[in-house]
Structure formats: C-alpha cells, structure tokens
Amino acid sequence: MGKTVQLEPSPKNHIETLMKVGYSMNMAIGDVVDNSVAAEAKNLWIYSPPSEEPFISITDDGHGMTENELQENMRIGCKNPNDTREKTDLGRFGSGMKTASFSVARKLIVISKKKGHKICCCIYDIDLIIEKDQWLIEKLSEEEIKNIPELDKVFESGHGTQLIWKNIPRYKSNIEEINESALAEDITSMKKYLSIYFHRFMEGRDKVNFFINNEVLQATDPFLTQENGYTEGQSDSQYSPNGKIDIQVHILPHHSKLSIEKIDALGGIDEIAKKQGFYIYRGKRLIVEGGWLGLAKSSQLGKLARIQVDVPTTMDDLLSTDVKKSSFQLPPKIRHLFKRMISSPIEGSKRKYNYRGSQEEANDFWDINDNKREERITYEINATNKQFSDLVNKLKKENRKYLISYLKKLSEHLPINHIFSSMSSKPKNVKQEEIDWAEFERMLREETWK
Ligand SMILES: Nc1ncnc2c1ncn2[C@@H]1O[C@H](COP(=O)(O)OP(=O)(O)OP(=O)(O)O)[C@@H](O)[C@H]1O
Ligand SMILES: [Mg+2]
Known part of the structure; x- marks a missing residue:
C-alpha cells in the first residue's frame, strides 16, 4: 500500500455544499420535527412572526439534551448511519438537524434542557465558519442564553429543545412586502405539509400537538377514511427478519361527495388526481406522497386509488431512504410485492368513475x-x-x-376541455341549473325572431 495522506474537507467550501443538498423549506422543517418526535415531545411550537428580520423558531417539550450531548450532536455525522436505533427514532444519518438548518438559514441556534440539567446553547454561524475556514460553534453561558430575544418560555419550568433559524436568505430581498409575503406563503404551505406528513402523530393516545404561530394544526388523512363513499381495499404484509411491511389499499370517495374544505385540505381536485399512488410511511411518518414509482402510469380513472405502505425504521437497510427522508430505494423483491398490489385499487377507482358516468347517461x-x-x-x-x-x-x-x-355544430363545439378543467378544479361552481335565460326571454318578447 502506498503512503496515506489525510485530506480534511475545507470547512468553508464544505458548508457551501451542505447548504445546497436540496431540501425544500418543508422538508427542512420535517427533518427537525422528526427529531422532536423522536425526543417524545408532546407539544411542538413553530413560531415565525412577520418582522423586518424574519426568524423561524421550532420548540418542543421533548426530553432535551445535556450540554455535552448537545455539543456532540452539533457535529455533522454525529452518529453512525448503520447503528441500530430505537424503533421510534426517526433519525438515521446524524446530520438532519444541521443540513436541514443550513439549507434555510445562515445562523442556527440550538437551546436545550434536560430534566435535572442546566439549560445549554450552541450556535452555528455560517459566516463565521466561512471567515475562519474552521468548523466553529459558539457556546453560550446561562446568562447569555437568558438574553436571547427569541428564547421560548418552555424552558422556564420544563425540558425541551428550541431551534432558531436566523439570517434567512429567502426573506432578504430589498422589498419588505416581498419578504413578508414569502414568509406568509411558507407558513401556509408548512401547515398543509405537516398536517399530511405527520398526520399519524397528530391523533391517538400519544398524540403530539402541533402549533404554528399559536394555531393548532389538524391532521389531514390522505385516504379520507372517515368520509362517505370511502372504500377500504385489500391488505397484505411482507415479513423479513428486521420487521414487516404492511400494505393497505384505499379508494377515495369521488369528489362530488366531498366538502370544499376537504378538497382544499388535500390541495384541490387536480392535486388529488396527481397524488394517486403509493403513500410510503417510515415509522408512521410520510416519506412518499403519491406516484406509482414507475410501476404503473398515472391515469384519469386511477386518481382515487392510494396505497398505504408502512415500513418500520428497522428496515432502513432494505428500503434505504436518503438524508432528506424524501425518497425510498425499492429493491427488486419489494418492487414485486408493490406491483402485485396495484391492479385492485386502480380498478376500484375506475369503477367509481364509470359508475358516475352511467349515472349521467340516464x-x-x-x-x-x-x-x-x-x-x-x-x-x-x-x-x-x-x-x-x-x-x-x-x-x-x-x-x-x-x-x-x-x-350538429352545437355538439361538435361542446367546450369539453373547459368543462373538464372546471369540474376538476371547482366542481361546486358549475351550476348549469342557474343559467340566466333573460336574454332569450327578451328576444322572444320583442319578437326579434320573425
Ligand atoms: N429536538 C431534539 N430533542 C432531543 N434531542 C435532539 C433533538 N434534535 C436533535 N437531537 C439529538 O441530536 C442528534 C442529531 O440530530 P440530527 O437530526 O442531526 O441527526 P439524527 O436525527 O441522529 O439523524 P438524521 O440525520 O437521520 O436526522 C439526534 O440523534 C438526537 O440525539
Ligand atoms: Mg434528525
């Protein structure tokens, strides 16, 4: 073997790369929420008021970290991805808290308190890392922590962890209104995202309360199991030494049976159609929201079909997820199982559409x-x-x-595309029975037609 030379990555270049690993704002929030859920939080507060210098604060009342634990967990790659973890731990790579934060903000403040331990705080400032070309973190004393203006009240009595994202480039245009509306849009989108991606944590005995700017989030069930017209399809399980995968087929109610609020919560009728396909959960947390993973084509008639797949975190070696937890690699053995499950929901969805078609034939x-x-x-x-x-x-x-x-002309010129688009996006606005016939009546009265 030749001589080995140690080549450390350059911190200032490395951090620029980490800032661009491809997290969306929602994915970044999702990765941080994963940590709070893993820390057995009962409440999670996201707070980001409109301001000239917008910040985003994410606080939980989970078990928190000691000063030593926090310092070690600030390290990128603080844990071995191959380690066996608790079933409920949604973490894997030892990097999410850092990479998610760097993709949104240039400054990350983490404050934490474990029961019986003192409050602690570590800060990453990307500008400092770039200036010094060193992986530096700043540590604050208890006194200094008290002076953090965004410090959450949760630490006054209990335990938990707060992340503060500051110096956020996406809200730094020269025009204040643009920054404000970008933040408002992000908050709206975040609410929808969390209420679907974490919907299974928002209900039940061990539920977590999610608050965004003090508003409590309600779970959005992507399968509409409680709505009239919902049909439960077949189910199956696949066993392996590391756990089992559960598959459940759902056929959504036809949109004519849903309230406007429900349709809105699922993003509108077009969005419902686009999101037909697999819903893959890793430890109850949604990772893949729709799509047929190359196993079938999206179709107009299959749009009510959704297949829930539950994969435990203990099977990460088989169905490996990526650092952002936004995709899955499907090994051939599992592809085969998925493929077998596809035909029944697509047929079920087609039946609901054809049934409505025949209703209209009468x-x-x-x-x-x-x-x-x-x-x-x-x-x-x-x-x-x-x-x-x-x-x-x-x-x-x-x-x-x-x-x-x-x-003949009337039939040939039926505005089919427009009807289709209106029925897909706003069916309740289409009110054929309310046509205003006044013009016809007037022409009849005035004997326009001789
Ligand atoms: N809110 C929190 N409460 C308690 N501990 C936390 C919290 N956030 C992070 N930690 C600790 O910090 C560690 C590092 O978090 P980080 O998100 O960087 O990596 P991970 O969760 O281990 O893996 P992944 O990269 O897959 O997210 C976690 O494993 C956990 O021990
Ligand atoms: Mg994590």
Whole structure:
C-alpha cells in the first residue's frame, strides 16, 4: 500500500455544499420535527412572526439534551448511519438537524434542557465558519442564553429543545412586502405539509400537538377514511427478519361527495388526481406522497386509488431512504410485492368513475356513447327525445335540415376541455341549473325572431 495522506474537507467550501443538498423549506422543517418526535415531545411550537428580520423558531417539550450531548450532536455525522436505533427514532444519518438548518438559514441556534440539567446553547454561524475556514460553534453561558430575544418560555419550568433559524436568505430581498409575503406563503404551505406528513402523530393516545404561530394544526388523512363513499381495499404484509411491511389499499370517495374544505385540505381536485399512488410511511411518518414509482402510469380513472405502505425504521437497510427522508430505494423483491398490489385499487377507482358516468347517461337529452373497442367516447344529442320529435314535427320538411345542422355544430363545439378543467378544479361552481335565460326571454318578447 502506498503512503496515506489525510485530506480534511475545507470547512468553508464544505458548508457551501451542505447548504445546497436540496431540501425544500418543508422538508427542512420535517427533518427537525422528526427529531422532536423522536425526543417524545408532546407539544411542538413553530413560531415565525412577520418582522423586518424574519426568524423561524421550532420548540418542543421533548426530553432535551445535556450540554455535552448537545455539543456532540452539533457535529455533522454525529452518529453512525448503520447503528441500530430505537424503533421510534426517526433519525438515521446524524446530520438532519444541521443540513436541514443550513439549507434555510445562515445562523442556527440550538437551546436545550434536560430534566435535572442546566439549560445549554450552541450556535452555528455560517459566516463565521466561512471567515475562519474552521468548523466553529459558539457556546453560550446561562446568562447569555437568558438574553436571547427569541428564547421560548418552555424552558422556564420544563425540558425541551428550541431551534432558531436566523439570517434567512429567502426573506432578504430589498422589498419588505416581498419578504413578508414569502414568509406568509411558507407558513401556509408548512401547515398543509405537516398536517399530511405527520398526520399519524397528530391523533391517538400519544398524540403530539402541533402549533404554528399559536394555531393548532389538524391532521389531514390522505385516504379520507372517515368520509362517505370511502372504500377500504385489500391488505397484505411482507415479513423479513428486521420487521414487516404492511400494505393497505384505499379508494377515495369521488369528489362530488366531498366538502370544499376537504378538497382544499388535500390541495384541490387536480392535486388529488396527481397524488394517486403509493403513500410510503417510515415509522408512521410520510416519506412518499403519491406516484406509482414507475410501476404503473398515472391515469384519469386511477386518481382515487392510494396505497398505504408502512415500513418500520428497522428496515432502513432494505428500503434505504436518503438524508432528506424524501425518497425510498425499492429493491427488486419489494418492487414485486408493490406491483402485485396495484391492479385492485386502480380498478376500484375506475369503477367509481364509470359508475358516475352511467349515472349521467340516464339523461333524456344527451347520449354518452362510450365505444370501448374503438376507444372513442362521444357526447351526442338524443334524437329520440320526445320534445325534440315534437319540435321537428312542427317544422316544415324543407326547414328541418337547418335545425339538424345547427344541433350538429352545437355538439361538435361542446367546450369539453373547459368543462373538464372546471369540474376538476371547482366542481361546486358549475351550476348549469342557474343559467340566466333573460336574454332569450327578451328576444322572444320583442319578437326579434320573425
Ligand atoms: N429536538 C431534539 N430533542 C432531543 N434531542 C435532539 C433533538 N434534535 C436533535 N437531537 C439529538 O441530536 C442528534 C442529531 O440530530 P440530527 O437530526 O442531526 O441527526 P439524527 O436525527 O441522529 O439523524 P438524521 O440525520 O437521520 O436526522 C439526534 O440523534 C438526537 O440525539
Ligand atoms: Mg434528525
């Protein structure tokens, strides 16, 4: 073997890379929340008031850390990803708290208190690391901690951990209104994200209360299991020495059965359709929200189909997740199981759509002609309608062709794309029964047609 040389990464270059590992704001918050859940928090408070210098504070009342533990946990790669962890520990890489924070803020303040221990605080300041080209953290004394303006009240009596993200580049445009609206948008998006990605922690006996700017978050069940019209599909389990994967198929109710609030909570009808597919949970925490993982194509008729997959954290070696916990690698053995589960929910979803289609066929004025063999669907005026025959009979034979020609054009010009888009995005606004016929009535009265 040749001579070995130790090559330390350059801290100032390394940190610039870590800031760009690809976390979205929501993913970053999710990684921090993972730590609070793992610390058995009962309450989690996210606080970010509008301000000239916006900051984001995330506090939990979990078991907290001692000064030594905190200092060690500030190290990037503080834990071995191959270590066996508690089942409820959502961590794996020993880096989330740092990498998630660096991708949002240039300053990370972590304050923590464990029961029976004194409060402690460590700070990463990216500008200091770049200036000194060293992995430096700043440690504060108890007195100095008390002077942190954003310090949370939770430490007055109990235990827990607070992260403060300061000096946030995304809120640093020269125009104050842009910064304010960017923060407001992030908060709205964060609420939706957390209420779906952590929905299984927000309910039940051991639930965690989530607060964002003092508003309590409600869980959003992506399968709408409590709504009218929901159908539970088949279930299956796959056993391995490290644990078992549970699979449960869900067919959502058709959107005509849902309230506007429910549709909104799921991001609108288009979003519901886009998010058909697999919902993969790692230790009850959602990692993959929809998509068929290359095993099936998204389709209009499959949009009500969702497959819940529960993978325990003990199976990370088989279904490895990435540092941001935003994807899964599917090994061939598991792909096979997933593929087997797909056909039934897609069929179930199709049935709900076809059923509605046949309901609408029972209409005296329009025929819906669905020719499956030739893969052609046409909407046609019903020529055998009684009112229509009476009208045709009233016309002179030589004039009938004009009416037919007009009706042909009417059918050919049916604004199908617009109807589809409106029914997909705002079905409750489509009110055909409320057409204003005043113009027709006026023309009739004034004998415009002679
Ligand atoms: N809110 C918290 N309460 C108590 N301990 C915490 C908290 N946040 C982090 N820690 C401790 O700090 C350690 C490092 O956290 P970090 O998120 O960087 O890595 P991880 O959770 O171990 O793994 P991953 O990179 O997969 O998130 C955790 O393992 C945990 O022991
Ligand atoms: Mg973590």
